[in-house]
């Protein structure tokens with residue numbers, strides 16, 4: 001898929017590809033036809049555009065970064081999709097709306113700092129000491145943005161706690177399960193902080209790969 005990526009915008013990577021793969025597989029049986037899509041933390045817009053290709057009806061996308069908002073807007077037009085693209089913090093810009101399909105590839109990499117980073121690119125991946133700054137907020141906010149029969153698909157690293165995500169969804173009143181897993185070699189960010197992650201016991205002594213998981217959540 002052709003995607004323009006201005007400087008400072010997340011390059012679609014292994015996590016993006018895994019969720020896109022799930023969208024294509026699940027889209028084959030027409031599951032997403034006619035659904036309204038919310039792509040939260042949209043980056044280039046890759047996920048939302050894939051969902052529209054899989055038959056979804058409309059796309060709303062949100063990102064905190066101005067450049068990502070511009071990239072999602074441009075890429076959606078490039079693919080003939082009149083997406084509504086909003087700048088804001090997670091679900092805040094769509095507080096009173098519900099969607100049939102919610103997609104999220106949020107920042108989830110454990111970092112040294114407890115608060116969201118100021119450096120632009122780090123905002124694409126850093127998510128506090130346990131990697132859950134954004135994940136926990138997505139789990140808590142999901143029920144309010146999901147239609148009665150809506151589906152949320154989220155991708156994260158197992159390093160930031162897949163069971164924690166399942167537990168948080170349950171706490172929020174949703175049922176959830178892991179749909180797919182993939183092992184991928186550490187990218188530059190994890191390689192650069194492998195030492196710290198090892199010291200903190202988050203990865204094994206010789207670990208050079210992480211496991212990505214796609215999690216589905218819906219109303220029970």
Ligand SMILES: C[S@@+](CC[C@H](N)C(=O)[O-])C[C@H]1O[C@@H](n2cnc3c(N)ncnc32)[C@H](O)[C@@H]1O
Nearest residue numbers: 010012016041042043063064065089090105124
């Ligand atoms: C890992 S990238 C994912 C981009 C794209 N969805 C993909 O799969 O390629 C995470 C994105 O989250 C955005 N982001 C970070 N904090 C956010 C927040 N609080 N609200 C909305 N977006 C945020 C970043 O700007 C970045 O574009």
